Structure formats: C-alpha cells, structure tokens
Amino acid sequence: EFCERFSYYGMRAVLTLYFLTYLGWDHDLSTAVYHAFSSLCYFTPVLGAIIADTWLGKFKTIIYLSVVYVLGHVIKSVGAIPTVGSNTVHIALSMVGLILIAFGTGGIKPCVAAFGGDQFQEKHNYFFNNNSGIVKSNSFKLPRGDVQCFGGDCYALAFGVPAALMMVALVVFILGSSLYRRNPPQGNILLEVCNCIGFAIKNRWRRSKYESKRRHWLDWAEDKYSKRLITEIKMVLRVLLLYIPLPMFWALFDQQGSRWTLQATRMNMSFGAFSIKPDQMQTLNALLILVFVPVFDLFIYPLVSLCRINITPLRKMATGMIFAALAFGAATLVEVHVVKTVVKPAPAGQCLLQVFNLAPGDVRLHFPESQPFPEPLMYLQDPGEYLKLPLGAPSTNVSLEVDYEGTASRCNVTFGQQEAYSLILHPSRAGIRCRLVSEHLASVASRRFVNTLSEAVTVTVGDETFHADANYSVSANKTLQRGVYNKVSCSLQSKTCPDLDLGLLDFGASYTVVLLESGRITTHKMEDVHANNVHVAWQIPQYVLITAGEVMFSITGLEFSYSQAPANMKSVLQAGWLLTVAFGNVIVLIIAEGAGLEQWKEFVLFAVLLLAVCGVFSVMAHFYTYVDAQHLDKMDANDHSGGQRSSKGEQSWGSLNPRRLVPP
Template sequence: METAEMTEEDSTIKGGEEKQKGEDPPKGICPPEKKCPKICGTNYPLSIAFIVVNEFCERFSYYGLKAVLTLYFLYFLHWNENTSTSVYHAFSGLCYFTPVFGAFIADSWLGKYKTIIYLSIVYVIGHVIKSVGAIPMVGNQIGHVVMSMTGLSLIALGTGGIKPCVAAFGGDQFEEEHVQERSTFFSVFYLSINAGSLLSTFITPLLRGDVKCFGRDCFALAFGVPAILMVIALVVFIAGNRLYKKTPPQGNILLEVYKCISFAVTNRIKNRSPEIPKRKHWLDWASEKYSNQLITEVKMVTRVLFLFIPLPMFWALFDQQGSRWTLQAIKMNGDFGGFVLQPDQMQFLNPLLILVLVPVFDLGFYPLINLCKLNFTPIKKMATGMILAGLAFAVAAVVELKVEENAMPDLISKESHIQVLNLADSNIEVAVLHNDLFQLSIEPFQDPDDYSKIILTGARQSLPFRIQYQGSSFTFNRTVQEKLLYSLIIYKAAGNITSSLIKDMGGKPSEGMAAIRFINTLAQDVNITLGKEEFVKSYSASDYRIVERGRYNNVKCQTGGEEYILHLGLLDFGAAYTVVITRNNSENLLEARKIEDIPANNIHMAWQIPQYILISAGEVMFSITGLSFSYSQAPVNMKSVLQAGWLLTVAFGNLIVLIIAQAAPLKQWAEFVLFAALLFVVCIIFSIMGYFYHSINPEELIDEDSKQDTPSNKNMIGLVEKNTKQ
C-alpha cells in the first residue's frame, strides 16, 4: 500500500552529547543536548512509541477514507464513473503535492513538531467536515458537494503536510551512535503504515456496506471512524510532548536547490554571447554565487530527478486500485462462501500482499538471483516492477471483458429492446411486423435468454404484434420508445388472451444490490411483505424494488383473507427479477415463479486476485528499490530533495489518470489496455535512460570536488554563509 518514505540515511540528526555518568534522565521536554528516557533500559527513546501509534492511526484514517471514497462519489453524490475517478485521483494527487509545502513550513519556519501539530488539527477539521457532509439530512446536494470538497482539500493539506515530517521527527529522537536502533525504528514505522492501511481498507468498507443508517449505506460512519482515529493520532502525539527531542528549523534545502538552479539558468541566459567561454555543465553557471560542493550535490540530485521523469506512469496504474479496480469489483460476485466481500474491501489485498512479499523477495527471490550471478541492478528491478504493473492491467482488461459479457445492452437512438414473458398456460408464438424476431415458440413461464433489439423509425413507434395461441391468432399494437427496455407480457384474464407492455430496468442495480418486481396473475389483489408491504393489483405489475443481496425464503403474501409463504430463493448481486404470482389449482396454493430480467454478476471477485498479486509484486520491486537507489545516489543533506521528487512522481501519476479519464472516453477494458501499453513504452524509455546512467558514491565525489575549490571560491562560500545568517 505504501512503501517506506525514508531510510536511516535520511535523518540529519546531529545527536546529543554524551551525558556524564550518573546523570538522571531529564524531566520535561528533552533538549537536543540531553538523552531522553528509554524503553525498558534499551537504546530506544520512549518518545518513539507515541510516534509509531500516531502514524498507525493517521494511516488508518487516510486509507480508510480513500477505501470508500470512489463509491461515495458514485452512490451518495450520484456522479458518473469518470467524474468519480477524476475527483478521486485529483484528491490523491493533491495529497502528494502538499508534502513540499509541509517540508517548507517545517524546515524554514515552525519546525517538525509544531508543523505536525498544526497540520494535524487541519487534518481533523477536514475529516469532521467530510463526515458531516456524508449525512443525508445535512444540507442539499450542493451542500454535500461543497462540504465534501472542502473536507477533502483540508485532509489533503493535512496528510501531505505532515508526511515528510513524522518519519524524520522519529529519526530525530535517536542518538547519533544508535544507528541500528534507528534502522529498526524505520522498519517498525513502515510496519505501522501497512498495518494501518491493511485494517482500514478491510474495516471501513464493512462500516459502509454492512451497517445501514438513514436507510442506505452508512458513509457517515465509514468516514466518521477514520475521523476518530485521526483525533486519537493527534491526542497521542501531543501526549508525548514532554518526551520529544525537538530540533529547531535549520533552513530549507529544497529552497537552496531551487535558488541554485534558478541562478544557473538565469546566468546562462544572460551570458549567451559566443565570446564567453562555455562551461562543462549547465549548473556550473551558478559558480559565481554558490560553492562547488553545493553545485556538485545539485548535479547528483538532478541526475536522479531526470531518471524520475518516466516514473509517474507507474503510479498512474498503481493508484487505480481505489478507483477503476473498485468500480470493476462492484460488477462482480463477492460471495466467498462463508462471507461476502464488499467491492471496496478488495483493496486490503495490496497491504496484505506487501507484508508477505517483502520478506519473500528479500529472503528468497533476490538471494536466488544473486546465486545465479545475474546482474539484477536497481534499474532492472524497477523496470521489472513496471512490467509487472503493466501485466496486472492486461489481466484486469481480460477480466473486464468477461465482466462486460454480462452487461446490459447499449441503449442508443432509434433502438429499443424487448423480451416476451408467456404467462399463459401453453406455448405461444410472437411476431413483430417488419422485424425478424422471436423465431421459436415460447413456453409458459420460460425465462428469456436475452433481450431482442428492435429498430424504430423514430423516437417513438407503434408496433403491431401478432400472437399465435392454441391455433388462434391475436393482433394488437403497442407504442415503443427508443433507448428503453420492455417486457411484453402475454397472459389470460377471464378466459381471454391479452397483453401488457411494461418498462424494465435500464441497467444493473447499483451497490451490488438486487432488484425485484411482482406480477400478479390472480383475480384478487395481493399484499406482499418484503421489508415493507407491497400492494399489487389483480393482473398488474409492481415497480422494481431494490433489496440487499440474499436468500428470501419466507416472504409473506396475503390475498383473499389468507396468508401464504413464498420461497423466492437467492436474489443475487446486480440481478433484476420478475416474480410471477400464480395459483396452483391442484393444491390451491400460491406459487412464485422467478424470472431473471437482468443476469446476476457471474464473474467472481477472486478473478481480481492475480492482478492484485502482480501489481503488489511490482510495487515491491519498483517502489522500495527506487527509494533505496535514489537515496544512495545523493548526499545525506539532499535526501529530502529526492523524497520530495519521489512524492511528486506519485502526484503527477494521479494527474495522468485524471486527464485520461476525462479526455479519452473508452470502454473500460480498452482503457486498461491503454494504460498497460503506455507503461510498457515508458518502461522501454526508462530502461534506455538507466542504461546510460552510471552509479556513483556521492560522498567520494563530493570530497574529490571539494578539493578543487579555489581560494576565491572559498572566500565566496564564506560570504554566502555570512549573508545567509543575516
């Protein structure tokens, strides 16, 4: 779900000075120059317990919100799939743009501790507004949209703003010499991230789908629980206040890098005269103002950032687990026998698989590759991760094709679709003038295989139907409108054959629900109790009613002063049924004959497991390897720059999805193929770029370059430092 954003190398801790023997642990706030209380006599500061719990609750909050967000847009705000996908990825992208803002505040103004506190308060306010906006009785449609967008904007600012601060703040708690303990902390910190995302992506969909409030899915509760967890995260973090070692703001290296690059570009533009000697590297044009060491460091960073350019395409695919893949799951069957999985719950597979695959790769796959003496470089690992993600989307496209086989027919202009229900007591033959339809005779209560398409001469047309029944012929006209589905019901009333044309559902029931209607063929009215009472007049049909998927074997039906029990059986995911109420004359009992108008979702959610395995394996090879590699290629004080660049690749990846969702209205399977093809192309480009990239040891290169500083350069460095302090 989320890989570690920082390694022990990231920490720029300058460690506290050694205490004199016998000195008591400080009471109150731990200053940098003193050691803080430890856990059970170990070298682990007690303060990190508060930080780890805070991170667990915050990640639960964030991923719990995201797990149900797409379905909230779809079912609560009633947006279409493309709009829901676009807003989902706009929010996700914003969450990865704001870390740059948070890092700037922490490093230049407030420090990490205050930044975490203040932006966590913003985070909580956003959650509260989002939760209140999901209560149906609060405001109208516009009000819900305004509150939702306001809440999501504040949440994006909060979660993104604290993202670069929490891990680094945890690293600050360790002494300089406790490198191993700090490394273990980051492992536990990473575990808390994935534990929070694993639990939240499993629990919040249950709160949404299995708990009903206000007569519908309980989005208010599904958003409210993450809000409570974020409050707990803030309270826990504040509770550890007196134990924390707090380092003051030390200047923003991101800003320095930006200034250096800007000055180099500006200086090069100003000195375009052919008389001015060219310089070996474009960043060398910053040498008039900045030291050789800083310029060398920026060169190393820009080399890695250049490699980052193709990376957003991977994240464009990866982050669709919460949007397109969830939308795919709502059209599938989630019955796993002993339990039913909600469509948005499938996302929990990613953090679960990450926790399984990381040790499998580290302890099994990579050592095996090394034994085979294959040069499996970080660039090759990342390219392999891209290929696996592309294969995941290829698999998703195949699954989508199977899902669409079960979809409703497209409704277009001058076309209508019709099925025939024979409720008479013997076979009938149906013909429509000028249409080659219904070639075979139709048996009594036969469940139609599919709708038949009728071409109309306009938006409305009166069609002549001819019915053959027991040697007699009956003709009647019925008016049909374009873009609608109909059922032509043939039945006997008072001994005579008659017909009725009724409108059917135009699409599958939403939210994995089922739809049911009743046709009463009795001479008496009936009352059917299915949740609430349904009154159906004699020889008529009721409207469709949306019900939860399940077995309905004790449905009460009253008619003529007597009560009967109807056994309807399973009403399955995404299906629509017509239940015909008839009387069994031989036993004088009522019978319920169930006909499937819209087929149930017959593709099981388990078919999504291969694509989740592929993309999770791709994440392990791409994300973890990419972070480790990029950090190894830059000096310690530039790690934050690379972290910001890495997070921005995620942001731009979500922006790609937003653009494609709005600009390329494709069939869903075709969109999956497009994303897979784009990633394969990008993988080739990245591999070529990686082929010409030569790994370096940053510290050795900096030491070598520093020796080349001239006296004038060194004097210039002192001036710059002096000006900075002023």
C-alpha cells in the same frame, strides 16, 4: 500514524463505489475524480514541507493540518447523508471534503515521518512501517452494506468511522506534546534548490552572450551560490532525470482502487461461508507486501545473485515495471470474461428491452418496422438477454400489435434513447394490456415483485420492504445482499400469507418474482440478468503481479534515490518521488475521461504504454553512472565537521535512514 493511515485508506477504499452507487456517476467519471483526488494528495506534500520548514515547524504543521484533515472527513461524512439537501449538495460537500482531506493528508505526509525521526538520536536506527494500518483499514468491513441507514448502504457511517479515527490520532498526538523534541523551522532546502536553479538559468540567459561557456549550465549560479551546493544539485538532477518515466508505473498501480475495484463489482464475491466486498480485494496488496519484502530480500535476490546475474537497483525497477504490465495483462484476461456476464448500457440511438408474458398462453408481439421477437412468447417465460431496439429520435412513441388467442390488440408505449425497459404483458377484460417499466441495471443483486393478485401486497426481504398494488402492479427494484431467502414474510390487505421461499439471490443477478394465487399464494422467479459467474479469486494473480512489481520498483527506487545523493538533499528526492505518484494519477485521469475505450482495451493500452516506458527507462539506466557511497560518506562527514553546508538544518524530509524506509 496507525489511525491516520487507517483513516485515509479506509475512506479511499470505498470512494469509487460511493461515486458509482451513491452519487450515480458512471465508471469513467468515478475513476477520473478518484485519481484527481489521489493526485492532489501527492502534490500537497511539497506545500506542507515548505510551511513546516519556513514558518510553523513540523509539530504545529501536523496539528493545524490534522484539524483540516478531520474537518474534511466530517464534511465528507455529512455529504453522504441522504437527508442533507439534493444530489447537487451531496456532490458539493463531497468535493469540499475531499479537497480538505487531500491538503490534510498530503500536508502532514512529509512532516510525520521526519518528526518521528527527530525523536531519535543519529546513532539510533529504526524501522518505520505503516502497512499494518493499511491492512487493517481494508480488511475491516467498514459499515456500508452490512449496516443499513437512511434506507440504503451506510456511506455516511463508512466515512464517519475514518473521521472518528483521525480525531483519535489528533488527540493522541496532542496528549504527547510535552514529551516531544521540537526542532524550530530552519529554512527549506526545496526553496533553496529552486532559487539556485532559477538564478543559474537567468544568469546564463543574461550573460552567455558576452562570457565564455561554462562546463555545466548550473555553473552559472557560482556568482551567488557555493560550489558545494551546485555540486549537490547536479547529483540530485541526475536522479530526478531518471524519475521522468516513473509516473507511468503509478498510473497502473493506483488503479487498484478504481478500475480493479469496479471490475470486482461485476464478479462473484462469495467464498461459501462468507462473502467479501469489492473494495476489500485491495487488502491483498498490503498483505502481500508484508510477505514479499522479506521473501525478496532473503531468498529471491540472493538466489538470482547465485546465478551470477548482476541485479542493480535500476534493473530491479525495470523488472518491477514489467511485472506491473503483466498484472494488467492478467486484468485484461479477467475483464474479457467478466464483460460476457454484464449487460452493457444501450448505445446512442437505441434502448434495451425485455418482455414478460403474464398471460396464460402464447403471445406474439409485432413492432412497426422490425421483428425483434420472431417466436411467440410463452407464459412465464424467462426474458433472456436484453434486446437492443433502434430508435429514430431521443423519445420515440411506438404502437405495438399484440396477438393473443386469435385476437389482436394495440399498445402505445414511449421509449427513450440509452434507457432500459421491461414490457409486461398481462390479461385484462379487453384482451392484453401492456405495462412499460423503466429499469436501472445495477451491478449488484436486485429483486422486484409483480403482483397478479386482486389486492395489494407487502413483502419483506431482509431489511427491505417491497409494496405492490393489486392487478399486475410492479414494486420498486431494490438491491439486496447475496443470500438464500427461504422465509420471506408476506401480507395482504385482508390477511397474512404464509412465508415465501425465494431461494438464492446471487451476485450481479436481477430477479422478477411473480406473485400468483392458485388456492394459495405462490411465487415464480425469473432471472432478468444472469448472476456473475466469474469468481473474484481470478483477480488474485493480478494482485500478486502488481505487488511483486511494487516491491522491486517502489522500495528499490526510493532506496536507490537516497543512496545517490547527500543526506541534506534527500528531501528534494522525496518531493520528486511523490510528484511522480501525483503525475501518474493525472495520466489515469486523462485516459479515463479522454480515451473512451472499452475497459479491456484500456487495460491493454496501459500495459503497452508501461512496456514502452520501461524500454526508455532501461536505456536511461544503461547510461547512468552510480555514485560511489564512500564519496557521499565523505561529503556528509565534511558537513558534520563544519564544512560549508548548502542547507540550514534538517528538513521535513531527510531525517530518515534511507535503508530503513518503507515508502508510503
């Protein structure tokens, strides 16, 4: 279970960044696909439980679906190898891999814990906690940016490590097969409940016209099903009704792996002696869970009770919703400051432009219909912020007038809508020449070189090599890890030049380094895009708040649900609980693709929606009547003493002690 959880969360932690940086998707599409995958992972457990309880049994279901799981990881890893086909092939392999992983992890989810429960006798209590695997998978630096392969971040290996661990999990599970207690498939209570509800609805529709009304619509199933089963279903439906508002909480909670990770990519992640990666901030949630659970149980809840405040389970859940909304309020404040340091993409009908003057003197630049540069551009002047240049068509040819030392010349350039450009002005025998360079605005540090020398140059920075031809040619713009680069090797066609000192390459900054020669080769570094000046530590409050909300909402909610239904109906509640997670991810998918809001406004929208849903849930909780635990104990005792049973045995969900369960 440790290896399987490591495999799943290790892969999912880098998934959004893979979509963004490797497949080249935008933030909204990356978020939508991430949550579509997460949603599928929580829809498939119902299918896995049905397969296990009606056909294969838990042991074989775990084996077969784990093979599907491993196959999905392998395909996902192969899809991240740049040499395997085009980008379309990468996308196809990635989607197939994710679908197989979703069926694998979701299919075994209801079986693994229940199969573990089968190994214990009923008199044994045990504690099952998988958070250690989650912590390990997020805190361990998966080989992506630290290890380079195929000329870039090694996502193939980042997905390959979870694949290998899932193989280990499968092999270990198979090796112990001779030691396991295996219960044969004995029918699925989910299907029985659905059949009973379906029969009641159909029977009421057909017979209500000529028969007297019954006290409850489920009573119409008495012609075929036992009163005990009908009573138990009524109890379960009362709890499931309370589940209706719950997906909104999960819509906020699961954005830790999407929107919050994307927010971290635009922040400074340096802690002095070390740096972290954006996806590793998710480790905080798992670490804080391990701390908060005992703190809440041993200190906070007893302290609140001493104040004579009745803290019922449903009140805890409502409070957890409020904390999650506050977490998104904190995320909004962080986002407002983050966007000030990020270059926004050009809107429709415009492009972004910055200008570098490499001519030794002031240059005036005139556009035909506007004057975006009213002041002269000085020699080696930092370009400042990108300017938005309005265009009249998707592709616009512009004739620029350049004044230099009293001489006017013209440059013809072509701009495209919603693109970013750098215009490099440099001297020539005929006056001033223009070189237009298309930009890719990355959210991580990048660097490029402009070679003013008379021969080609090659510069090696870390693991990256930059090549620029002679006479004001521009090298490719490549991303680099944050760090101080004070010994950079440089070579010309005719000789090797002394090491260059390029200084600090900071998070989020983009630099243009001009190579100059005045007796010896020197550099002039210009900052195209300013470094991220909002530290990632400002995300800690929102993680603290969301984790506190999770402790009060998730753990309390599942324990409450199990305490309000007979033991043989706990599988139905587990299925309903997982479906709330699935629908929560569907909500994010819809809003991410359909709302089209700025990120901080989207955070506010989620917070407001959750507060509204919390109000609805609080009203529903006020009218809810708790089931007496002694009543349930008597029902369970009758079950074990030979009374009429509504199910045919232990199902894939339901063999766990509800008071010992930490939900996945």
